[in-house]
Amino acid sequence: MNGSECAVLAIWLMKIALNIAEDNPDCTHSSMVAAIFTNLVVMRKAASKANNPGLHATLLPENQRRLQQAAFLFRSAHNWLAQESIEKGLLLWRLRPKYHKYLVEVYAVL
Numbered sequence: 001m002n003g004s005e006c007a008v009l010a011i012w013l014m015k016i017a018l019n020i021a022e023d024n025p026d027c028t029h030s031s032m033v034a035a036i037f038t039n040l041v042v043m044r045k046a047a048s049k050a051n052n053p054g055l056h057a058t059l060l061p062e063n064q065r066r067l068q069q070a071a072f073l074f075r076s077a078h079n080w081l082a083q084e085s086i087e088k089g090l091l092l093w094r095l096r097p098k099y100h101k102y103l104v105e106v107y108a109v110l
Contacts, residue, residue, distance in 0.1 A: 007041075007044055010037055010040045010041050010044065011041055013037045014034070014037035014038050014040070014041050017030070017033045017034040017036075017037045017038075018034045018037075018038065020033070020034070021033070021034040028080075029081070029084065032077040032080050032081050032084075033077075033081065035073055035074070035076075035077035036074060036077045036078055036081070039070040039071070039073045039074035039077070040070075040074060042066060042067075042069075042070035043066075043067055043070045043071060043074065043106075045066075046059065046063040046064075046066040046067040046070060047059065047063070047067055051063055067106060068106065068107075071103055071106045071107065074103075075103060078093060078095070081093045082094075
């Protein structure tokens with residue numbers, strides 16, 4: 001799966017997760033899943049060339065803030081879900097090393 005396909009998949013999963021969370025307002029798990037996919041989409045948009053015209057290695061200040069906030073919210077929701085799964089004796093919500101590296105770079109730049 002390439003980057004464009006992943007972006008489309010993330011948007012699709014965000015819509016599904018938001019619908020499930022809306023239908024289950026008392027379910028924290030559903031809200032956290034929706035937060036993960038929503039913030040993946042926000043990070044992608046904030047870092048896209050289309051939202052940073054003329055800038056090749058720099059983000060506009062408002063996109064730096066969006067990226068930082070979305071990364072924080074993504075990690076917070078991810079940590080909540082990972083802790084929930086550990087408490088159930090499951091090892092779910094692992095991140096691939098390259099995504100962890102990406103988040104470290106986001107925090108380092110911002």
